[in-house]
Amino acid sequence: MSELSRIGVAIDSDLLAKFDELIANRGYTNRSEAFRDLIRDELVEKVWEGPESPVVGTVTLVYNHHVRLLGDKLTDLQHDHYHLILSTMHVHLDHDNCLEVLVVKGRAKDVKKIADALISTKGVKHGRLTITASGAEL
Numbered sequence: 154m155s156e157l158s159r160i161g162v163a164i165d166s167d168l169l170a171k172f173d174e175l176i177a178n179r180g181y182t183n184r185s186e187a188f189r190d191l192i193r194d195e196l197v198e199k200v201w202e203g204p205e206s207p208v209v210g211t212v213t214l215v216y217n218h219h220v221r222l223l224g225d226k227l228t229d230l231q232h233d234h235y236h237l238i239l240s241t242m243h244v245h246l247d248h249d250n251c252l253e254v255l256v257v258k259g260r261a262k263d264v265k266k267i268a269d270a271l272i273s274t275k276g277v278k279h280g281r282l283t284i285t286a287s288g289a290e291l
């Protein structure tokens with residue numbers, strides 16, 4: 154086992170309270186182990202995906218459309234990668250928040266890249282890429 158490193162994470166108090174409740178329900182006794190498992194899960198998923206593999210999937214985004222220029226930024230990104238995006242569904246969740254679900258298709262590395270760009274856009278509250286296969290090989 155390699156040497157332990159300690160990191161500091163700035164996190165909204167309400168979000169942290171929700172995280173603590175979530176991990177308590179899953180049986181974790183401390184945050185560190187829960188964070189480690191989340192990181193491992195991401196690493197396993199990365200190994201599982203061959204970068205050149207053809208994949209289909211969905212990108213789910215939740216954001217506040219009042220954040221300045223956010224809607225334009227997300228739309229510009231989607232137009233820049235229109236060949237990877239088959240369809241987009243937009244739902245107005247409430248007065249402030251929007252849900253977008255994009256159906257994506259392409260090489261795993263390209264799909265991951267556009268998903269990361271969308272999810273990491275400042276103002277996006279939550280985002281998730283779910284990759285699956287076309288079904289032909291399943």
Ligand code: NI
Nearest residue numbers: 218244245251
């Ligand atoms: Ni909306």
